[in-house]
Amino acid sequence: MPKPPRALFARFIALPVAIWALGCTGAAPSTQALPADAPALEAEVARHPDDAAASLRLLKAYYAAGRFAEARQTAATTLRLQPQNDEADVYLGLSYEGLARFDSARAVYSALLASQPRKALHHLLVGRLAIVTREELVADARHAVASESLLASTPADPHTVAVMPFHYVGSDSTFQPLERGLAALVVTDLSRVHELRVVERARLQALLDELKLAESGRLDPATGARSGRLLSAGQVVEGQFATEPASQVRIDATVVRAADAQVAASGSNADQLQALFDVEKTVVLQLLSQLGIALTPAESVAISERPTRDIEAFLLYSRGLEATDRGDFTAAAAAFSAAARRDPSFGAATQQAAASEAAEAASATAPADLATAAGGSATLAPPGPSLGLGALTAAINAAVPSGATLLAAVASSGALALPVSDPNRICEGATCDGPARAVLVGSVTIIFKLP
């Protein structure tokens, strides 16, 4: 008599019910794509290659796993399917950061900014750009040091000038931050001269940090010349300042040729501390004169402009530069904001305060949250069983076995976690192990029980 399957159904129905009950007591479902989701999502995307939401989830999983190359490719796929997906754009930028392709990251963020995003996202993107810029400067510095032998044989541009931090030779540490502040002032003044191209202060600082020279303070002509060659700058401004005797300031500066470390120009001036900007500009004009650069009236007027009349505000601004160079955007934002409060007309302080606050916010924001700010979860389909390594596919393949499971094993990447051999496709038939052959064993002697 055929065995009624109903009894066996009843016997084993407890199993799925138990699994269901177990599941209901489980943790809340994750709405984020995690590294462990990648294999399942690869299978999902393979099944639904035109599904932008699935592609976006795979992109997130790759990014979370640190698989930035795959993340970048998947971001491109997602954006091809859904060109206006800002969240994918953000992940594309983040993936470029992971690949140390900072220029590409900057291009992505800049394009997003140009699309006039919401205020919150705008703020975060500005901050991300600040972070990327700093990362890029550090990477460039490392690359320059690594390529020093090549750069040494390449003639530097004589019209490109780099400005080293000014070395403080006094004993009052209050004025130490002016090392960077004075360098920033000189950079600003020299950049008014059309004949010159000036290396960004932060770029030179990153190089000095890489060379571990900044803290030593031993910036002699040879060091300056080496730095200039590494930055392809033909001339380097070096200098020092003192604040003694009390309430006085003295600034000495030289221009060193990177090619031969010879001094091409020098300048020096001293006055009351309150006249700091006058002293600095006098020195700058001396240097330009000795270099044979004739200023146009407009350039002279531009150089004569003071960023602020408040020495205390400038000191705070200089502290902000120090903190920025350390990557401490919180301290930088506080210092720049304090400077801007003391002198609301201090434009550079106001700009730097905004950028530092944005960078602080961006650095405190997880990449996933930044991306969410870009697109929110609205572009995602609700998390479904497909996240669970193809729960539906596994179920149907186990119940109605098919050779199609071979597809997953031959996927170019991220095959499903299939067993090497699939027990659901075991041999069934007269020749196979199991019931059918058992029927015939003993009755037909030619059957081999063993291979």
Added chain:
Amino acid sequence: MPVSRGIAIAVVCAVGASRSLRGQATDALYARCNAVSGWETRGFAFDPGIGTKSVWEWTLPLVVVAPIGRSVSLDLTTNYASARLDSYAGSSETLSGLTDTEVRILYTMSRDRLVGSISFNLPTGQHTLSASQFSVAGAVGSNYLSFPVSNFGTAFGVTGGVAYAQTAGGWNLGLSGSARYLSTYSPFAGDTVSYAPGMEVRVRGGADRLLGNKSRLLLGATVSTFSTDVYTGSNALVAGSYAPGTRLIGDVTWLRVFGRSTVTVAAWDLYRLAGVGSTGPNPETKENVLDADVRLTYGLRPGVEVEPSVAFRQWTPADYVGGRLGSGALTVRAGLTPRLALTVVGRYDAGWIFDQTSGRANLSGYGASAFLRLER
């Protein structure tokens, strides 16, 4: 016949692909036309003891998957296989030819939620064999050794099934069931014996969930119950029946991502209860196969992975250990183009097999395969 089948496959693929391109947002379980083919060989050599010297098989599989319209996909699987059995007595037998063709139609009733399926087993293979061929087919049909093609052919069959998936808390759950009907056929050439397999009813429950943010655990349990097989014959066999024992399969997989690598630990156990024949229970039909493997999948670069793995298998027919097998394999997967992927596998096995009558024999196995997957 092979030519006409090839044409049919190509037509299915072309029609499916063209329709899928028209319907970009398909809900079909397989959204693109895919074809997998290649070459695979597996062989085992036995030390003296059980009479069999070696068993080898090579296969040319062909799997085609195509979406048909918005909610339907179709897959087709067939093989050309050749197996050879050599004995220490000096005999050598070979069995070659096409296997049965499976055509499965999947209908997505609710995307990622509910799928119905009907599968047809088309008897394009060789189900009626000579005595010598039967010995080869029996060898490659071993559950212990798991040859790529374990069955050269049966009869026309139909399997209907349905699968449902649902999230519950942090779990993804999948529940499915199916019923399979296989028509009567004659296993032996030159004999009138007729074999009518009973129906198989299969139920599976699966569950998986994340463990932390880098690990996933997958569990599955499948139960198959069979109605009674009936066989009739006039020569060597007489009429009889057999009630096969219930088959249970449990599987567990744990995977964890480590940077660019994924470690997968998977195990399954197949347990078949003893069946009852015309003359009473047959304890020899009880069987257990335990399989476990550990894999490390490492992405060398986008689209290229290497996957070393080790595996263990134990076969327990009746109430004694019938064999243990250790295996090592290396898999390389590479995306040659965005639409063409290559997978190459090499493996080695070592272990032993034991039979209460013949004794024990050590064995070693080798395997290699190369598959190409083309997506349209």
